[in-house]
Amino acid sequence: MSPKNRKRSLLDWAKDRYPIAQFQEWAKHKTVPVGRGAFWYYFGGITLFLFLIQVGTGIMLMFYYKGSADTAFESVQFISAKVPFGWLIRSVHAWSANLMILSAFIHMFSVFFMRAYRKPRELTWISGIVLLAILFGFGFSGYLLPWNELAFFATKVGTDIIGIVPYIGEPIMYVLRGGEDVTGSTLPRFFALHVALFPALLTMFMFVHLFFIQLQGIHEPQAWETQPEQRKTMPFFPHFFMRELLFWLITLNVLAALAVFFPAELGVEANPFSPAPAGIKPEWYFLATFEFLKYMPAHVGPIEGESLGLLVISFGGLLWCLVPWIDRGTNRRITTTVMIVGVVALLFLTIMTYRGYFA
Amino acid sequence: MKFDRRSILNWFLGGSTFAWLGSVVYPVLRFLSPPPEQEAAVSSVKATTLTEMEPNSGKVFKFGRKPALLVRRPDGDFVAYLAECTHLDCTVQYRAEKEDIWCACHNGVYDLNGTNVSGPPPRPLDALEVHTQGDDVYVTQKS
Numbered sequence: 001m002s003p004k005n006r007k008r009s010l011l012d013w014a015k016d017r018y019p020i021a022q023f024q025e026w027a028k029h030k031t032v033p034v035g036r037g038a039f040w041y042y043f044g045g046i047t048l049f050l051f052l053i054q055v056g057t058g059i060m061l062m063f064y065y066k067g068s069a070d071t072a073f074e075s076v077q078f079i080s081a082k083v084p085f086g087w088l089i090r091s092v093h094a095w096s097a098n099l100m101i102l103s104a105f106i107h108m109f110s111v112f113f114m115r116a117y118r119k120p121r122e123l124t125w126i127s128g129i130v131l132l133a134i135l136f137g138f139g140f141s142g143y144l145l146p147w148n149e150l151a152f153f154a155t156k157v158g159t160d161i162i163g164i165v166p167y168i169g170e171p172i173m174y175v176l177r178g179g180e181d182v183t184g185s186t187l188p189r190f191f192a193l194h195v196a197l198f199p200a201l202l203t204m205f206m207f208v209h210l211f212f213i214q215l216q217g218i219h220e221p222q223a224w225e226t227q228p229e230q231r232k233t234m235p236f237f238p239h240f241f242m243r244e245l246l247f248w249l250i251t252l253n254v255l256a257a258l259a260v261f262f263p264a265e266l267g268v269e270a271n272p273f274s275p276a277p278a279g280i281k282p283e284w285y286f287l288a289t290f291e292f293l294k295y296m297p298a299h300v301g302p303i304e305g306e307s308l309g310l311l312v313i314s315f316g317g318l319l320w321c322l323v324p325w326i327d328r329g330t331n332r333r334i335t336t337t338v339m340i341v342g343v344v345a346l347l348f349l350t351i352m353t354y355r356g357y358f359a
Numbered sequence: 360m361k362f363d364r365r366s367i368l369n370w371f372l373g374g375s376t377f378a379w380l381g382s383v384v385y386p387v388l389r390f391l392s393p394p395p396e397q398e399a400a401v402s403s404v405k406a407t408t409l410t411e412m413e414p415n416s417g418k419v420f421k422f423g424r425k426p427a428l429l430v431r432r433p434d435g436d437f438v439a440y441l442a443e444c445t446h447l448d449c450t451v452q453y454r455a456e457k458e459d460i461w462c463a464c465h466n467g468v469y470d471l472n473g474t475n476v477s478g479p480p481p482r483p484l485d486a487l488e489v490h491t492q493g494d495d496v497y498v499t500q501k502s
Binding site for chain 1: 392419425446448465479481
């Protein structure tokens with residue numbers, strides 16, 4: 001039997017048992033719009049690719065990482081210095097995390113500016129925001145794991161901010177820290193969140209997100225509704241799929257270059273009884289919040305500046321979630337306002353991040 | 360409200376479901392929240408000696424489970440505070456060149472009386488008491 005025949009017989013074997021033909025039929029009809037915005041469609045897939053890299057490198061790191069305050073720093077040092085290619089795997093994990101959040105941001109803003117959040121895709125939008133929130137959780141919990149000075153103080157500040165939230169903040173802070181303060185008891189908790197809870201949640205919401213997209217297809221430009229003759233699409237298989245793979249390859253190359261030329265640093269081991277070092281900063285995706293809170297005065301009227309800042313940020317986040325219901329595409333003025341607010345939000349985030357980085 | 364057999368059964372079932380949920384959720388929540396640490400409250404810690412610490416210098420030391428800051432002022436007197444910034448909990452340090460207490464996280468500044476003078480801290484540092492016995496410097500809870 002020639003290899004081709006063997007493949008055929010394998011396919012026939014599967015077709016006898018599973019609805020393969022239906023799947024083929026479905027795949028044949030899956031299309032992606034072609035046009036000005038098409039470039040941005042790749043970023044959702046790129047985020048997925050980077051997540052797969054995170055899972056792979058994360059599992060590898062767990063083979064050596066020891067998640068307790070006495071051993072964590074040394075084990076990461078061991079990974080970086082002694083394990084063959086340990087520095088590379090750790091660097092790729094760190095860089096891929098950053099690129100993943102960047103690519104998720106690009107994906108979100110491109111969806112926003114293409115107004116793809118509108119009916120019937122409201123829940124796709126919400127599930128995407130939930131996914132981004134989980135990514136932040138990943139970043140925050142993973143940052144502490146090497147147990148270095150920067151991470152220690154970033155975690156102190158970050159959990160303290162959670163504690164500001166009225167009523168539920170304090171108990172959540174206590175549970176996250178494993179006590180009143182950030183100590184060795186905090187580390188195993190963050191480890192459990194980082195390697196068990198968040199991956200499970202992310203996988204779940206990712207399936208929900210993708211399921212919605214499969215059900216409704218990819219959003220097409222609104223102009224096509226009135227001018228159907230302009231409608232232009234390409235088949236998902238293999239046209240878009242192959243292009244997506246090409247982007248994955250480019251991403252992998254960028255990732256490799258970054259990981260090799262700017263390897264992840266480790267710094268100094270955390271010591272709860274030493275002062276916070278000068279120039280302490282969170283990861284770049286928390287910088288805008290960090291910088292914004294820095295500009296808050298100690299008190300604004302009766303409330304602490306910190307609480308007010310947090311309130312403003314939460315309100316902004318809530319509005320962002322509600323965008324599909326604010327702009328339904330029925331009122332031009334509302335649409336224009338929402339788009340302008342989007343541009344302002346993007347500028348604000350960029351400027352605050354820039355200032356935070358170079359301050 | 361009707362008290363036929365169906366509604367009574369529904370109440371019974373609903374109540375059991377709630378009781379069941381409670382008996383599952385409550386232990387989980389309690390499990391996640393760690394018991395308070397059984398460490399005896401510290402009353403007094405020997406932080407340094409007169410010969411060890413120059414005037415115009417500071418030292419972070421362990422005061423029970425928390426970090427504390429001992430400062431020897433330029434005039435030779437000692438002051439001590441819990442070293443946790445009242446803003447967001449970072450550990451503060453003494454800046455000899457500016458003769459103030461500084462938090463690196465968000466640029467909060469306190470004077471040597473522990474009063475918040477600039478930046479985001481909303482209130483003064485928690486003060487501790489300093490006693491000297493011969494060459495030894497002891498820090499105690501404020502009485």
